[in-house]
Amino acid sequence: xxxxxxxxxxxxxxxxxxxxxxxxxxxxxxxxxxxxxxxxxxxxxxxxxxxxxxxxxxxxxxxxxxxxxxxxxxxxxxxxxxxxxxxxxxxxxxxxxxxxxxxxxxxxxxxxxxxxxxxxxxxxxxxxxxxxxxxxxxxxxxxxxxxxxxxxxxxxxxxxxx
Amino acid sequence: xxxxxxxxxxxxxxxxxxxxxxxxxxxxxxxxxxxxxxxxxxxxxxxxxxxxxxxxxxxxxxxxxxxxxxxxxxxxxxxxxxxxxxxxxxxxxxxxxxxxxxxxxxxxxxxxxxxxxxxxxxxxxxxxxxxxxxxxxxxxxxxxxxxxxxxxxxxxxxxxxxxxxxxxxxxxx
Numbered sequence: 001x002x003x004x005x006x007x008x009x010x011x012x013x014x015x016x017x018x019x020x021x022x023x024x025x026x027x028x029x030x031x032x033x034x035x036x037x038x039x040x041x042x043x044x045x046x047x048x049x050x051x052x053x054x055x056x057x058x059x060x061x062x063x064x065x066x067x068x069x070x071x072x073x074x075x076x077x078x079x080x081x082x083x084x085x086x087x088x089x090x091x092x093x094x095x096x097x098x099x100x101x102x103x104x105x106x107x108x109x110x111x112x113x114x115x116x117x118x119x120x121x122x123x124x125x126x127x128x129x130x131x132x133x134x135x136x137x138x139x140x141x142x143x144x145x146x147x148x149x150x151x152x153x154x155x156x157x158x159x160x161x162x
Numbered sequence: 163x164x165x166x167x168x169x170x171x172x173x174x175x176x177x178x179x180x181x182x183x184x185x186x187x188x189x190x191x192x193x194x195x196x197x198x199x200x201x202x203x204x205x206x207x208x209x210x211x212x213x214x215x216x217x218x219x220x221x222x223x224x225x226x227x228x229x230x231x232x233x234x235x236x237x238x239x240x241x242x243x244x245x246x247x248x249x250x251x252x253x254x255x256x257x258x259x260x261x262x263x264x265x266x267x268x269x270x271x272x273x274x275x276x277x278x279x280x281x282x283x284x285x286x287x288x289x290x291x292x293x294x295x296x297x298x299x300x301x302x303x304x305x306x307x308x309x310x311x312x313x314x315x316x317x318x319x320x321x322x323x324x325x326x327x328x329x330x331x332x333x334x335x
Contacts, residue, residue: 085317088186116303117312122321124190127211127328149190151321154311155260156274 001069005034007041008074009144021063028059034073040094041075049074078137080104082121083149084112090147101140102133109150120153168225174199177223177316184317191324202226205240206320208327210250215333217250219323221316230298232279233319235271244270244280246335253329262326263311264334271334275311276301277319 001023007015019033031043031050050057052068077094084091091111095104101121109119121131124147131140133153142148168176181197184204188195194207204221220240222232235248242248249271252262265274267288274281274288279295281287292301299314306312313319 083187083190084183085187085321086180086183086315087317088183117306118309122325130325149321151325152306152312152318153260154306154309156263156265156311156326 001063003030003063003069003071005046005071005073007038008072009079014075014079023064024062026059027057027061027063027066030063030071031059041073041077045076046073049076078142078144078146080137080142081145081147082108082112083147084108084114085150087112095137097138098136100133101131101135101137101142104137105133105150112150114150117152118154119150121148122151123148168228170202170224173202173223173226177202177226180316183315184320187317187320193320193324203240204316208250208324210330210332211328213331217327218248219320219327221319223316227299228296230277230279230282230295231316231319232285233273233275233277233323234280235273244272244286246271247333249334250327250330251332251334252326253331260309260311262329263322264326264330266334269335273323275313275319275322276305277313 001021002018003021004016004018006013015038017034017037019037021030028047031046034046035041035043047059050071050073052066052071055066055068057066078097080093080095081090082093091108093108105119105121109117120133123129130151130153185195188206196205202223206219208217208219209215218236218238218240220234220236234243236242237248246266246269249264252264263273263275265272272281272287276292276298279285281289282292282295283290284294302312302314311322313322
């Protein structure tokens, strides 16, 4: 049967995805398939908040146990739109709130083709702020849907006076 | 090391994709941006947070990318080079903020980074230890490994310069 999964963010449908599943597959197996196809969520996260027509789905149940074929997951990740100074178009990332800023910046930098440096993020606030690479996204008050821009966080270069 | 001269027409082709990215960067940040292709010169105007003074940032890209570009703050006619009065004055901030790349070197303002030709000894800058500006990508890698600044496209250079510009107040001299 065909199951439609809608990924919800603050009441809006962010992504929707249909997959074909056997009647006797479990909800857990379905969540794994969805996670693989979506690429930015883990099956466990999907299972934490998964409903069909308002009914909570149990991981061990077979999918034919439920009448609803339209499933919904409210994601809890931070969706961040990242710009790179070298590229005109942004990229979208879904990070866990507990992710370290520096690790997120490295992942984004790699996606934009940076091969070296000490990447970090600068906000679009006025004035802009360079986030602390050692803290988590949540601690640095990154919110869902926020725009950030990659910036090298390396320091100024001192020189020897000798 | 002897550096071959790259015809300006070739440099324009090499740099064009980077200018495209840098222009998008400038639009995102509301920075006045002009690329004068015939001169291989980039001009941007920056204003400090809460300030009203224009600072004129100029980049010259002859022989790019074989040689590091030349970055400086200049005057409103885009001519002066290294005058302290044209440079913004860094504000010292506690860690994790890092040291500014704007430096007063022998009473001249310098944007002290491997991507700036004027930071090298051959450009009257402080760095003999980086070799020549034709070795700027090697110097950039070394600096980066040491936790120092790295930028190797026009947009990334602008972003790093603006990063530190936003931590300045008034003029250097």
